[in-house]
Amino acid sequence: MNQEKMEMKRVKKVILFYNPFSGSGMFKNNLDNIIERYQDSGYQVVPIRAAHGHAINTYLAELDQKTYQEEYKQIVAAGGDGTINVCVNAMIRNHIHLPLAIMPAGTANDFAYYFNIPNEIDKMLDIALGGNYTYADVGKVNDRYFINVAAIGQVVDVSQKTDPTLKNTIGVLAYYLKGLSEVPNLKPVRVTLTTPEKVYKENMYFMVVMNGESAGGFKKISPDSEINDGLLDVLLFRHMSLFEMPAVFMKVMQGSHLSSKKVLHFKTDKLRIETDAESDLPTDIDGEHGEKFPLVFEVLHNRLKVCTQDDNMGEDQ
Numbered sequence: 001m002n003q004e005k006m007e008m009k010r011v012k013k014v015i016l017f018y019n020p021f022s023g024s025g026m027f028k029n030n031l032d033n034i035i036e037r038y039q040d041s042g043y044q045v046v047p048i049r050a051a052h053g054h055a056i057n058t059y060l061a062e063l064d065q066k067t068y069q070e071e072y073k074q075i076v077a078a079g080g081d082g083t084i085n086v087c088v089n090a091m092i093r094n095h096i097h098l099p100l101a102i103m104p105a106g107t108a109n110d111f112a113y114y115f116n117i118p119n120e121i122d123k124m125l126d127i128a129l130g131g132n133y134t135y136a137d138v139g140k141v142n143d144r145y146f147i148n149v150a151a152i153g154q155v156v157d158v159s160q161k162t163d164p165t166l167k168n169t170i171g172v173l174a175y176y177l178k179g180l181s182e183v184p185n186l187k188p189v190r191v192t193l194t195t196p197e198k199v200y201k202e203n204m205y206f207m208v209v210m211n212g213e214s215a216g217g218f219k220k221i222s223p224d225s226e227i228n229d230g231l232l233d234v235l236l237f238r239h240m241s242l243f244e245m246p247a248v249f250m251k252v253m254q255g256s257h258l259s260s261k262k263v264l265h266f267k268t269d270k271l272r273i274e275t276d277a278e279s280d281l282p283t284d285i286d287g288e289h290g291e292k293f294p295l296v297f298e299v300l301h302n303r304l305k306v307c308t309q310d311d312n313m314g315e316d317q
Contacts, residue, residue: 012073014043015059015098017087019050019079019105027078027105030121034078034103037125043073050083060094074099074307076128080106081148085286088138088304089145101128101307108287110214111148114227115308128307135302136227139211142291147304149215150297151284152273153206153237154186188239189281194272200236202264207236209271209297216287220255224265230301234271236264271297 016035020028035045048055063072075098077087084102091098103124104112115134117124139146186205193200208215210222210233225233240248240262251257258265273295275281283290 011042011044013071014038014045014073015056015075016045016047017050017056017075017077017079017083018047018103019083022079022083022105027103027121033121034076034125037122037129041129050079050086056087057090057093060090060096063094063096065095068096069098072098074101074128076101076103078103078105080104080109081111081286082106082288084111085145085147085288088147092138092145092300092303097305099133099305099307103128106287108214108216110212110216111286113214113219114148114212115306117309127309130307130309132308133305134228134308136304136306137211137230138300138303139209139232140298140300141209141285141295144285144291145300146211146285148210148212148286149284150209150286150290150295151206151215152191152208152281152290152295153189153204154282190276191236192274193234193236194274195266195268196270197268198266200264202236203239204236204264205239207234209234211299218252221252223255224258224267228302229267230299231267231269232271232297232299234264234266234268238262238264268297269299271295273297 016038018027018031031047035047038045046059048059050056075087075091075096077084077100083106084100088100090096091100101124102112102115102117103121104117104119109117117127136147139150141150188203188205191202191204191207193202208221210225212227213220213222213225215221222233222235235258237248238261244262248257248260248262251260257263273293275293280292283292283295285291
């Protein structure tokens with residue numbers, strides 16, 4: 001083998017999984033710049049366009065388990081939380097343990113927000129090409145995985161109902177507007193929450209099971225969350241009158257709602273949720289349609305190795 005072929009063999013690859021429709025198309029417009037930065041740094045980019053998760057899952061399934069870590073540097077997920085969710089589900093199902101670089105290009109970008117990933121492409125690339133990373137838990141509900149939040153109730157599926165064009169135009173505000181339109185339709189639902197420590201029976205309007213801190217643009221909905229503590233934060237919003245809702249909403253905006261009597265909050269590593277509701281309650285996983293009841297949760301502790309700005313846990317060799 002001549003020298004040129006040996007050099008080509010040693011070039012590591014980067015899998016670039018991107019959603020061209022996330023946000024306002026900002027990422028798609030910078031695709032050439034991203035590829036150029038990686039090539040200038042000595043890496044070969046393998047672009048995979050998001051298409052319902054099939055393309056990334058098929059590609060990862062075909063990697064050689066014995067040699068892929070020598071051949072690839074990292075996986076880049078470019079898009080919103082839903083795009084990152086698809087990528088992470090494919091990684092876990094195919095036993096892939098490459099570092100994950102995040103390039104937020106969605107509406108809320110809650111997972112990226114937790115790690116303080118900037119919005120500028122060049123700064124995202126500085127982080128992705130750097131040697132710093134930290135570990136992150138991954139939540140599991142039934143047979144699916146989530147990076148940030150699983151939500152249950154008549155309001156928390158607003159991301160599924162919000163018009164994509166409206167989201168791209170006015171961003172997170174679109175979620176708030178859609179959520180307000182759902183308030184008159186709210187009805188309390190009886191649920192049973194079972195943990196290894198305690199059983200809760202509650203009448204609730206909606207609830208979230210959090211891995212991160214924010215959801216749908218609400219930056220402080222789970223202010224006590226730590227993404228690598230091996231625990232999920234459960235927040236259940238109890239039945240309340242329409243007159244009580246504005247005060248609770250304001251507390252959520254300020255991050256002071258955990259002390260409210262209308263909010264049940266606890267941490268756990270295992271959870272089962274059952275309901276006697278006549279019809280299925282809407283569920284949501286990282287902004288996409290969720291699972292059917294009963295819901296069984298657990299945590300994959302430190303499953304992801306995420307590229308970050310700070311050298312919290314070590315260096316990517």
